[in-house]
Amino acid sequence: AQSVTQLGSHVSVSEGALVLLRCNYSSSVPPYLFWYVQYPNQGLQLLLKYTSAATLVKGINGFEAEFKKSETSFHLTKPSAHMSDAAEYFCAALGRGSASKIIFGSGTRLSIRP
């Protein structure tokens, strides 16, 4: 069965530091992979997604993620954190069948220290 694991329920970094949020998936066939962001009191919105066109995916707000099949990972990074990046981030996987349903990880809350 497909699953998504996010390591670290809470990550804290200093403003200007590298952001690294970890995500691993479990699936016999590499799924479509997503990162969504949830700002306080809002719904989720798409940051970026992997559809197999390129292993390095660039998203909004300077975020990017790299698909590594050998590691079954899709970690999210940003070179320099900004205070406005404070939010909860969800990794998700969607199987490639037309009837597949998206599976979300448990989320990682990112805090930014001044």
Added chain:
Amino acid sequence: DADVTQTPRNRITKTGKRIMLECSQTKGHDRMYWYRQDPGLGLRLIYYSFDVKDINKGEISDGYSVSRQAQAKFSLSLESAIPNQTALYFCATSDLSSGRGETQYFGPGTRLLVL
């Protein structure tokens, strides 16, 4: 105007009461979903609908029911609310015709407290 709207945004109810959460979308998407969010558990799928005549249970459907009144409307009901249904509820839509790896579009959420 928001593409996916949810009403109410906040609701307090008592154990045993029936409550309905409503979702409307202007995106023209066929697929609609209801999730609940609990701290540390991420989002869990309650029900989903791939078109007006297609309703499916998700991983945690017990205690919930849904109605797809039209392509644009998908309602979630708690027939007899209980305290462990206290959570943040999200409606979402997606469109398979958008291509590979369909994106989900979320409403702003309904915060429900069952006393």
